[in-house]
Amino acid sequence: MTFKELIRNVIYFEMADISALPEEALKFGADPRVGEKLAEFFTGLAQEKRTRLKELGTIFREGTGMRQRPVETPRSVEAMLRARIVRAETGARLYADLSSHMNKPEYKEAVSSMGVRERETMDALRALQTALKKA
Secondary structure, three states, X not given: OOHHHXXXXXHHHHHXXXXXXXXXXXXXXXOOOOHHHHHHHHHHHHHHXXXXXXHHHHHHOOOXXXXXXXXXXXXXXXXXXXXXXXXXXXXXXXXXXXXXXXXXXXXXXXXXXXXXXXXXXXXXXXXXXXXXXXX
């Protein structure tokens, strides 16, 4: 994948999450097992991803203005968490690949920290998944 394609994939990845997270928080926030934690986590994560998208736009001088797109949410909270974990793994991999292409140390560090945060998100999602299984 070329550097430009990698940048676009990361930006599209973040845009898709920004569109999907509020919908999923709304749909699954009422789940009696983990709904409250999930809704709070997803709302915060969507805001974090908006900030991250703006930072990516600054780093790459790439237009990141976005339009909310309709999103189809999974039918169950379990399926949604599995899909979110896979997306977080993909995001961490994308950020690692992008970081390896960066030349400026400050940008490399910023992109690397985004990848680290994506792995932390994956761990938090796995914790929610575990809590769901125990409930």
